[in-house]
Amino acid sequence: MAAVAVVGGGVNGVMIAWTLARRGHAVTLYERDALMGATSRASSKLLHGGVRYLENGEFGLVKKALADRAWWLAHAPDPALAHPLSIVWPIYRGARRGRWLMKAGFALYDALAGAAGLGRHRWLTAAALAEGGDGLKREGLRGGYRYVDGQMDDYRLGLWAAGEARNAGVALVEHANVERVGADGAVTLHGETRRFDAVVNAAGPWAERLLAASGLAAGVQLDTVRGSHIVLDRTLSQGYLFEVPGERRVVFVLPWQGGTLIGTTEVRQSPDEAAECSADEEGYLLALYNHYFAAPATPADVVARFAGVRPLIRSAADPNRALRDYRFARHGRLLTVFGGKWTTAPSLAAEAAERLDALLAHR
Ligand SMILES: Cc1cc2nc3c(=O)[nH]c(=O)nc-3n(C[C@H](O)[C@H](O)[C@H](O)COP(=O)(O)OP(=O)(O)OC[C@H]3O[C@@H](n4cnc5c(N)ncnc54)[C@H](O)[C@@H]3O)c2cc1C
Structure with a gap:
C-alpha cells in the first residue's frame, strides 16, 4: 500500500x-x-462518444468514450443522474454535411460502440420530425438521423x-x-x-x-477554451445537434430539467479569469436556436447561463479542431x-x- x-x-x-x-x-x-x-459542473451534460470527433479522426477516443458512456449508465445509482437520451441531427438543404456523409458517420459511431451501443441510428423523414412537436422550422428540412447517447446530471x-x-x-x-x-x-x-x-x-x-x-x-x-450555455424556459421532447450556419461548429439543443439547454461556444480564455457566459455568446446561442426553431426566443426566455473552461491539449490553431x-x-x-x-x-x-x-x- x-x-x-x-x-x-x-x-x-x-x-x-x-x-x-x-x-x-x-x-x-x-x-x-x-x-x-x-x-x-459546467459541461453540456452528455455522456457521449462524441460523434463530431469522428471528423477529427479521433476514432480511438470515440471508442473509449462509448465504452465509458456504458460504464456510467450501468453504475449511476439513479436515472436522474444518468440516462439514455435520443438526439436528432436534422439535415437541411445546403447543409455542410450531407445525408450520406452523416449516414457513414453514424454507422461508424454504431460500429465503434459495438456491444456498448444504445440502439442503432435511424433516418427520420421531415414529416416525422415535424410531427415531433418541438417546432423545428420546416422550410428546407430534408429529415434527420436519430441516435442515442447518455445524459447526466454532471x-x-x-x-x-x-x-x-x-x-x-x-x-x-x-x-x-x-x-x-x-x-x-x-x-x-x-x-x-x-x-x-x-x-x-x-x-x-x-x-x-x-x-x-x-x-x-x-x-x-494546454489550450484553455471557455464554453457557455444558456437555458430557456421551454420544454423539448428530445435532443438536437445543429450545424452553426457558415461554420464548421455544431451546437446542442437539449431537454434539461424541464427547460432547454443550448450550448456551447468556444472562446479562448485564461483559467485565472472567472468563466461567465458573455452577452455575445448568449446572442450567438439565441441566434442559433432562432435559426432552427419556429417560435423565436429572446433574452427574456433565458432562465440560466453557465460557462466552464475546457482543458484541451493544444493541438490546432482552431480550438474546434483541438x-x-x-x-x-x-x-x-x-x-x-x-x-x-x-x-x-x-x-x-x-x-x-x-x-x-x-x-x-x-x-
Ligand atoms: C462548456 C463545456 C462543455 C463540456 N461538455 C462535455 C460533455 O457534454 N461531455 C463530456 O464528456 N465532457 C464535456 N466537457 C469536458 C469536461 O467537462 C471536462 O473535460 C472535465 O470536466 C474536466 O474535469 P477535470 O477534473 O479535469 O477538471 P475540473 O472539473 O476543472 O477539476 C479540476 C479541479 O482542480 C481544482 N484545483 C485547481 N488547482 C488546484 C490547486 N492548486 N489545489 C487544489 N485544487 C486545485 C479546481 O478547483 C477544480 O475543482 C465540457 C467542458 C466544457 C467546458
Missing part, C-alpha cells in the same frame, strides 16, 4: 482517487474549493462518485489549495510540506499552472493529467492507476 495525494476534485481527480483506493492505496484528495465546483453524478471514493477510504479535503508539488512526492499547502509516495496533479485547466508554480516544465501545453483526448506527463513521483472529457474519466483513471503502480513498483 502506498500513500498517494491527488490534487483536484473534479471528475478526473475523483475517479483517479477512487480507482487508487480500490487498488489498496491510502489516498488523500485535495480540492482548492468545493468538489465538482469547476469545469466538471454535478450530482460527480458527487456520487466522490461519495463512493470516500466509502472506499479516500480522505477528501476541500478548501485546500495546493501551492506546490514536487517530483519527490512533496505537496505544499498552507506553507507546510507533506511527503507522499506519489502525487497526481489532476487540476484540470490549472494543471499547467500548478507545474509552473512548482518550477516544473509541463511538456504538454484533440479531445488526454495525455499524461511524469516528473519522478508526480503524474500530471492533461485534458480528458467528463465521459472518459473512468478510462483516464484506470490508465493513471496503471502508470502510478508502475511508478511505485520502482520505489
Whole structure:
C-alpha cells in the first residue's frame, strides 16, 4: 500500500482517487474549493462518444468514450443522474454535411460502440420530425438521423462518485489549495510540506499552472477554451445537434430539467479569469436556436447561463479542431493529467492507476 495525494476534485481527480483506493492505496484528495465546483459542473451534460470527433479522426477516443458512456449508465445509482437520451441531427438543404456523409458517420459511431451501443441510428423523414412537436422550422428540412447517447446530471453524478471514493477510504479535503508539488512526492499547502509516495496533479485547466508554480516544465501545453450555455424556459421532447450556419461548429439543443439547454461556444480564455457566459455568446446561442426553431426566443426566455473552461491539449490553431483526448506527463513521483472529457474519466483513471503502480513498483 502506498500513500498517494491527488490534487483536484473534479471528475478526473475523483475517479483517479477512487480507482487508487480500490487498488489498496491510502489516498488523500485535495480540492482548492468545493468538489465538482469547476469545469466538471459546467459541461453540456452528455455522456457521449462524441460523434463530431469522428471528423477529427479521433476514432480511438470515440471508442473509449462509448465504452465509458456504458460504464456510467450501468453504475449511476439513479436515472436522474444518468440516462439514455435520443438526439436528432436534422439535415437541411445546403447543409455542410450531407445525408450520406452523416449516414457513414453514424454507422461508424454504431460500429465503434459495438456491444456498448444504445440502439442503432435511424433516418427520420421531415414529416416525422415535424410531427415531433418541438417546432423545428420546416422550410428546407430534408429529415434527420436519430441516435442515442447518455445524459447526466454532471454535478450530482460527480458527487456520487466522490461519495463512493470516500466509502472506499479516500480522505477528501476541500478548501485546500495546493501551492506546490514536487517530483519527490512533496505537496505544499498552507506553507507546510507533506511527503507522499506519489502525487497526481489532476487540476484540470490549472494543471499547467500548478507545474509552473512548482518550477516544473509541463511538456504538454494546454489550450484553455471557455464554453457557455444558456437555458430557456421551454420544454423539448428530445435532443438536437445543429450545424452553426457558415461554420464548421455544431451546437446542442437539449431537454434539461424541464427547460432547454443550448450550448456551447468556444472562446479562448485564461483559467485565472472567472468563466461567465458573455452577452455575445448568449446572442450567438439565441441566434442559433432562432435559426432552427419556429417560435423565436429572446433574452427574456433565458432562465440560466453557465460557462466552464475546457482543458484541451493544444493541438490546432482552431480550438474546434483541438484533440479531445488526454495525455499524461511524469516528473519522478508526480503524474500530471492533461485534458480528458467528463465521459472518459473512468478510462483516464484506470490508465493513471496503471502508470502510478508502475511508478511505485520502482520505489
Ligand atoms: C462548456 C463545456 C462543455 C463540456 N461538455 C462535455 C460533455 O457534454 N461531455 C463530456 O464528456 N465532457 C464535456 N466537457 C469536458 C469536461 O467537462 C471536462 O473535460 C472535465 O470536466 C474536466 O474535469 P477535470 O477534473 O479535469 O477538471 P475540473 O472539473 O476543472 O477539476 C479540476 C479541479 O482542480 C481544482 N484545483 C485547481 N488547482 C488546484 C490547486 N492548486 N489545489 C487544489 N485544487 C486545485 C479546481 O478547483 C477544480 O475543482 C465540457 C467542458 C466544457 C467546458
